[in-house]
Each structure stands twice: as C-alpha cells, then as structure tokens.
Amino acid sequence: MDKFLNLISEEMKKAFEAAGYQADLGKVTISNRPDLCEYQCNGAMAGAKQYHKAPIMIANEVVEKLQDSAVFADVSAVMPGFLNLNIKEAFLQSYLNEMCQDEKFGLAMPEKPQKIIVDYGGPNVAKPLHVGHLRSAIIGESIKRICRYAGHEVLGDIHLGDWGLQMGLIVTELKKRQPELLYFDATYDGEYPNEAPFTISELEEIYPTASAKSKEDPAYKAEAMEATGKLQSGVRGYRALWQHIMSVSVADLKKNYSALNVDFDLWKGESDVHDLIPAMVEKMKKDGFAHESEGALVVDVKEETDTKEIPPCMILKSDGAALYNTTDLATIVDRMENYRPDSMIYLADKRQDLYFEQVFRCARKTGLVKPETKLLHIGFGTMNGKDGKPFKTREGGVMRLENLIRGINEEMHRKIADNKSMGEEEAKETSEVVALSALKYGDLSNQASKDYIFDIDRFTSFEGDTGPYILYTIVRIKSILNKYKEQGGKIDGIQIREAVNAAEKDLMLQITGFNAMLEAAFEEAAPHRICAYIYDLANAFNHFYHETKILTEEEKEKQAGWIALLMLTKRILETCIDLLGFSAPERM
RNA sequence: GCACCCGUAGUCUAACGGAUAGAACGUAGGCCUCCGACGCCUUUGAUGCAGGUUCGAUUCCUGUCGGGUGCACCA
Numbered sequence: 028m029d030k031f032l033n034l035i036s037e038e039m040k041k042a043f044e045a046a047g048y049q050a051d052l053g054k055v056t057i058s059n060r061p062d063l064c065e066y067q068c069n070g071a072m073a074g075a076k077q078y079h080k081a082p083i084m085i086a087n088e089v090v091e092k093l094q095d096s097a098v099f100a101d102v103s104a105v106m107p108g109f110l111n112l113n114i115k116e117a118f119l120q121s122y123l124n125e126m127c128q129d130e131k132f133g134l135a136m137p138e139k140p141q142k143i144i145v146d147y148g149g150p151n152v153a154k155p156l157h158v159g160h161l162r163s164a165i166i167g168e169s170i171k172r173i174c175r176y177a178g179h180e181v182l183g184d185i186h187l188g189d190w191g192l193q194m195g196l197i198v199t200e201l202k203k204r205q206p207e208l209l210y211f212d213a214t215y216d217g218e219y220p221n222e223a224p225f226t227i228s229e230l231e232e233i234y235p236t237a238s239a240k241s242k243e244d245p246a247y248k249a250e251a252m253e254a255t256g257k258l259q260s261g262v263r264g265y266r267a268l269w270q271h272i273m274s275v276s277v278a279d280l281k282k283n284y285s286a287l288n289v290d291f292d293l294w295k296g297e298s299d300v301h302d303l304i305p306a307m308v309e310k311m312k313k314d315g316f317a318h319e320s321e322g323a324l325v326v327d328v329k330e331e332t333d334t335k336e337i338p339p340c341m342i343l344k345s346d347g348a349a350l351y352n353t354t355d356l357a358t359i360v361d362r363m364e365n366y367r368p369d370s371m372i373y374l375a376d377k378r379q380d381l382y383f384e385q386v387f388r389c390a391r392k393t394g395l396v397k398p399e400t401k402l403l404h405i406g407f408g409t410m411n412g413k414d415g416k417p418f419k420t421r422e423g424g425v426m427r428l429e430n431l432i433r434g435i436n437e438e439m440h441r442k443i444a445d446n447k448s449m450g451e452e453e454a455k456e457t458s459e460v461v462a463l464s465a466l467k468y469g470d471l472s473n474q475a476s477k478d479y480i481f482d483i484d485r486f487t488s489f490e491g492d493t494g495p496y497i498l499y500t501i502v503r504i505k506s507i508l509n510k511y512k513e514q515g516g517k518i519d520g521i522q523i524r525e526a527v528n529a530a531e532k533d534l535m536l537q538i539t540g541f542n543a544m545l546e547a548a549f550e551e552a553a554p555h556r557i558c559a560y561i562y563d564l565a566n567a568f569n570h571f572y573h574e575t576k577i578l579t580e581e582e583k584e585k586q587a588g589w590i591a592l593l594m595l596t597k598r599i600l601e602t603c604i605d606l607l608g609f610s611a612p613e614r615m
Numbered sequence: 616g617c618a619c620c621c622g623u624a625g626u627c628u629a630a631c632g633g634a635u636a637g638a639a640c641g642u643a644g645g646c647c648u649c650c651g652a653c654g655c656c657u658u659u660g661a662u663g664c665a666g667g668u669u670c671g672a673u674u675c676c677u678g679u680c681g682g683g684u685g686c687a688c689c690a
Contacts, residue, residue: 379685576649
C-alpha cells in the first residue's frame with residue numbers, strides 16, 4: 028500500500044493534469060492551518076510563473092476537476108492561490124482498515140535491503156560506563172531498530188576499547204599486587220585457571236589506580252608500555268590475563284546495557300583488528316597514499332574544493348604505534364571483508380566531526396570502501412546539567428551510568444508508589460520500565476546533534492511531552508480494551524468505521540501519517556521524529572477519548588469500530604516506543 | 616588566528632521556501648454522580664541584529680553580534 032499523502036497527491040496531480048498543468052504541481056502537504064482544512068496544495072502558486080496566470084485562476088480550474096472526487100470531501104481555492112482540502116470519511120476509513128491488515132502499517136519495504144552496520148556504544152573495558160556513554164547507546168539503539176524496521180539488514184557493533192595502553196596498565200598493577208600469579212611466570216606452560224583472579228569491582232578500582240601511578244612515575248609507565256607490548260606480541264600469560272579482563276568486563280557491560288534495553292549483535296573491539304593493521308599500512312604505503320610527515324605516517328585528505336583546512340589523517344604515530352584512526356580504519360577493512368555493508372553509521376560525540384571527516388576521506392581515498400559505500404557520522408550533542416554545563420555529579424566528578432539510572436528509578440518509584448492497588452514488587456518493576464521511558468524519551472525527543480539539559484523532574488513528569496505521558500496513554504487504552512473484553516465485547520473481525528466527530532477524524536488522520544513519518548525517521552536517522560509523532564498521536568487519542576464514551580455506547584457496531592481504532596492506535600504507539608527502545612507496563 | 620556548529624516565548628523545544636511560527640513546562644482560569652483528572656479545555660507569550668535573493672524567508676546568501684566546539688602523535 029502507498030503512503031496516504033501519496034494517494035492524495037496522486038488525486039491532486041490528476042486534477043492538475045486534467046486542467047492542463049504539469050502534474051507534479053499537485054503535491055499535497057499536511058495543512059499548516061488545521062482550522063481551515065486538513066491538507067493543502069500550493070501548486071497553483073508554484074505554477075503561476077511558468078503559466079503566466081494568476082494562482083487563484085489555476086486553483087479554481089483545479090477545483091473544477093475535483094468536484095466528484097472519491098478522495099476529497101471538499102476542495103476550495105483560497106487567495107492568493109491555496110488549495111484547501113478535506114478528506115472523505117469513507118476514503119479515510121478504508122485506508123485505516125488497510126493499515127490494520129498490514130504488519131508494517133503501510134510502510135513500503137525496500138526492493139533491495141541494504142546491509143547497515145551501526146557502530147555505537149564504544150565503551151572501554153575495565154572502565155565503568157558513565158553518562159558520556161549514554162547518548163551513543165540510546166540514539167544508536169534507536170537508529171538500529173529504525174533501520175531494521177524499515178526493512179534493512181542491520182548489525183549493531185559495540186566497538187569496544189579493548190586494546191592498547193589501558194590493558195598494559197591493568198596488567199602491570201596486577202603484577203605489583205599479585206606477582207605470584209601463574210600468568211607472570213614465563214616458565215609456566217600448563218593450563219591457566221578458568222576463574223579470573225579479580226572481580227569487576229576490583230578491576231574498576233585497578234585501572235584508575237594504575238593510570239594515576241603511570242602519570243607520576245615514569246618507570247611505572249615504562250613497565251606498563253612493556254606489558255602492552257608483551258600482550259600485543261602474544262605472550263601466553265598476558266593473553267590469558269587479557270581474556271579474563273575481557274570476560275569479566277564484558278559480562279558487566281552486558282548487564283549494564285541490558286538495563287538500558289540496549290543490545291549488540293557484534294561485540295567487536297580494537298583487538299579484533301590488530302592483526303589487520305600491518306597489511307593495511309603496507310598497502311597504503313605501496314599505493315602511494317601514505318607518506319611520512321614530522322616522523323608520523325599520514326594520508327593527505329584535503330581536497331581542491333575545501334574551504335576549510337583539513338589536516339591529514341594520521342595512520343601511525345612517530346613511534347610507529349597505532350592510534351584511534353588506525354584501528355577505526357582497520358575496522359573498516361574488517362567489516363568490508365566480513366560483512367560487505369552498504370552503509371556504516373557511527374554514533375559519536377559531535378566534537379569528533381572533523382576526525383570522522385578525515386577517517387572517511389582516508390577510507391575512500393585509499394580504496395578501503397567502495398565508492399558507493401555510505402559512511403555516516405551522527406554527531407550528538409552533550410548532555411548538560413541544569414546549569415547548562417556538561418553533566419556532573421554534585422561533587423563535580425563524572426557520574427557513573429548506573430548511579431544516574433538508579434536516581435531516575437528512585438524518583439519514578441516515589442511517584443508510582445502512590446498507586447493504591449499496586450504491590451511493592453510490581454511498583455518496583457513498573458517504575459523501572461517507566462523510568463527508562465523517561466530517560467530515553469527525554470534524550471531522543473531532541474535532535475541528536477543538539478545539546479540538551481538533563482532535567483530529572485521534567486523527564487519523569489507524567490504531564491507534557493514526556494515518556495511517561497506516552498506510556499500513560501498506552502496504559503489507558505489497554506485498560507479500556509480489558510474492560511471491553513470483560514464485558515464480552517468481540518474483537519475478531521471488527522472494522523474501523525467512518526469518523527463520527529472531528530476528534531475521531533483527527534485521530535484517524537494522525538494515524539495515517541505513521542508510514543510517512545517512519546520513512547523520514549529512517550532517511551534522516553532521526554528518532555526525534557518518532558517522538559514528535561507519538562506525542563501528537565497520544566494527544567489526538569486523549570482528545571478523542573474525552574469526546575467519546577466508548578464502554579457505555581449502546582450501538583454495538585459503533586462501539587466495535589471504536590475498539591478497532593483503539594487497537595490500531597495502541598499497536599502503532601507500541602511499535603513506535605519499541606523503535607525508541609522502551610516499552611509500556613500493564614498498569615502504572 | 617583559522618574553521619565548523621548553534622542562536623526561536625520566562626524556561627525547554629518543533630517547523631520539504633508557503634497562510635495567523637507548532638508544542639511542552641510555567642502563568643491565569645474552567646471541567647470528575649461518567650471508560651484511569653498522572654487527563655481534557657481555555658489563557659499568556661518567541662524567530663539575536665542589519666541587509667540581499669523570492670510573489671512569499673525561522674529556513675537560502677552576505678555582513679554583524681552572542682554562545683559552543685575543533686584545529687596531527689588522546690580517544
């Protein structure tokens with residue numbers, strides 16, 4: 028099925044053509060003036076120049092051609108040349124019933140699905156997640172789900188920071204504390220224990236300690252670098268220890284991401300591409316792209332057409348070591364070999380704009396990707412505190428993600444616990460579900476590229492443009508549907524009927540916009556479109572709800588029609604929040 | 616210094632070049648013998664400034680002011 032706006036536009040285009048004008052002038056858009064009409068077409072004004080005619084005259088001629096349209100209940104030409112349109116109830120009704128039958132509510136599936144890799148999360152092992160990781164996870168997860176829903180083959184990759192000096196630091200500190208461990212015995216050639224010699228909390232304490240020591244003590248740092256070297260060159264005991272660090276840390280990360288309803292298909296990291304680096308670098312040299320500059324190896328990526336200065340992309344540091352760029356490029360090599368994606372989407376702070384520009388250009392120039400491979404960096408803004416500055420704890424430190432989540436859970440629990448009929452267990456579970464909606468909706472309802480203020484009171488409010496408000500609306504619909512079923516109302520085979528009042532028609536029109544909205548959300552990789560849409564939809568529903576007494580309606584056919592409309596509304600709302608990465612409870 | 620991004624009601628936020636710039640919070644008021652009032656309705660109030668392109672500019676262009684960010688061996 029086609030998008031609702033397309034169908035209307037088709038009708039309008041035919042009318043333009045019939046009146047002797049170019050068809051594509053008949054593009055219809057949602058009205059800016061809901062008080063005047065439901066949809067509008069500005070084609071008469073756009074065509075005035077080329078036909079040397081007053082817009083209003085063109086508009087009038089088009090109106091003539093639409094007198095007995097099956098789509099429009101009425102069409103009028105308004106000065107200076109707007110075409111104001113209202114939809115026929117029967118047409119709207121049949122479109123909605125078609126949507127009910129369609130699993131994707133009329134969203135067209137691509138002829139050839141793209142293969143897309145979404146690179147998000149980006150945590151470092153052995154370091155706790157903090158608020159800086161939040162946006163990448165939340166936005167990335169939503170974009171992944173949107174792409175998948177739009178019919179594409181999508182892999183989410185966490186892209187772990189699991190290589191390099193940080194690992195050497197941990198190993199060094201462990202050696203200081205427990206030199207007797209088998210892993211440090213170079214003569215040992217037996218099996219290593221399955222159990223890690225540390226817990227996640229110890230690990231989280233070891234890293235900052237080691238990091239601080241290395242900054243003060245050059246000897247310590249040298250030792251850590253040596254350990255890093257041993258690890259990378261494959262010394263058995265070091266590798267085994269690294270495996271322990273990885274498994275302990277990854278288990279913890281999974282737990283934390285799972286609390287955010289975020290999951291990854293690929294748990295790849297920098298370590299996975301380490302072995303690809305030498306060949307990649309060699310090839311870049313051989314092909315004449317990489318050259319030495321100030322001791323480092325770089326690829327020039329500036330272009331003739333640049334207005335701004337683009338520094339070269341560094342491939343190796345002057346000490347010959349790899350850096351961030353190197354592993355990102357090698358990761359591209361790995362992905363092209365193993366997954367052949369059509370498109371790679373990176374979620375990272377917008378301050379990395381220039382960096383990604385360099386890496387992408389370098390990947391293209393050196394032929395790491397095909398010319399048609401899309402590389403996209405979605406740079407997001409900072410989450411700020413109420414003071415407008417980057418979010419910090421009260422003490423001014425970096426806030427751990429789990430503390431942030433605990434805070435919002437507690438806040439939500441305070442509100443939910445008021446519910447008289449809810450037991451403690453249910454209240455706790457429910458508040459976690461609702462709190463997650465508050466956190467995610469608060470983030471996703473803003474354009475990703477903008478900074479936003481984390482305001483716990485506003486986000487957890489049940490009023491206004493918030494996650495809890497959306498959930499409340501869904502819960503309300505569920506409650507009505509349950510009561511309807513208790514009354515013995517039938518569900519099977521019921522159909523949406525023609526709207527009986529303006530509020531109902533408004534709700535119906537709002538529903539028709541789902542597929543067009545989703546297409547835009549996909550193309551723009553913009554979850555905030557979904558938020559804006561469901562907020563309007565929830566409003567339209569609540570308005571309708573107040574105008575219409577559903578359960579007491581005596582005309583059963585009419586009642587069943589409303590129930591069908593409610594079911595569709597609920598399905599769409601639930602689909603949308605799932606794309607945003609949260610869900611609704613049964614009660615709240 | 617050079618470059619990039621952003622300036623919309625008191626606050627927060629939206630708008631393929633289209634009519635009277637749309638919401639939210641807040642403010643001021645109204646609506647429960649009725650499906651969940653954690654709701655609904657009404658009220659107030661905004662495009663930093665100056666030019667230009669256009670029939671029409673929050674949107675495109677130029678300048679200017681203000682804020683943020685980035686400019687190779689950190690990620």
